[in-house]
Amino acid sequence: MKFLMTYASAPKAAPPTPEFMAAIGQFTEEMMKAGVVLMTGGLVRPTKGTQVRFAKGQFSVTDGPFPETKELIDGFALIRSDSMQSAIDVARRFMAIAGDGEGEILQVFDAADEPIGPR
DSSP states (O other), rough: OEEEEEEEETTOOOOOOHHHHHHHHHHHHHHHHHHEEEEEEEEGGGGOOOEEEEEETEEOOOOOOOOTTOOOOOOEEEOEEEEEHHHHHHHHHHHHHHHHHHEEEEEOOOOOOOOSSOO
């Protein structure tokens, strides 16, 4: 199964140190070599983003900047895992390094996999 994991650091988190970046890099490399992490990346702030919307038959595009919100995602990882519990274990290890913050774990629909739980 594949899962999309997101992470947002706690508000007012300190800027990352070189040691922090090295620890995250080492964890990511370990997980990629193990075949768990398939892809990972950070996201730019909303000042550089574009919002798209489809409502009442109309498609619209709005370029940033957008007001800062509490629900910004700092990064993501696409992982391969045998179960939701395994994905949670990977998230626990990552967050022990990344520090205070929150995220989501969403199963990626794949025709070869049965989704976990209700839709």
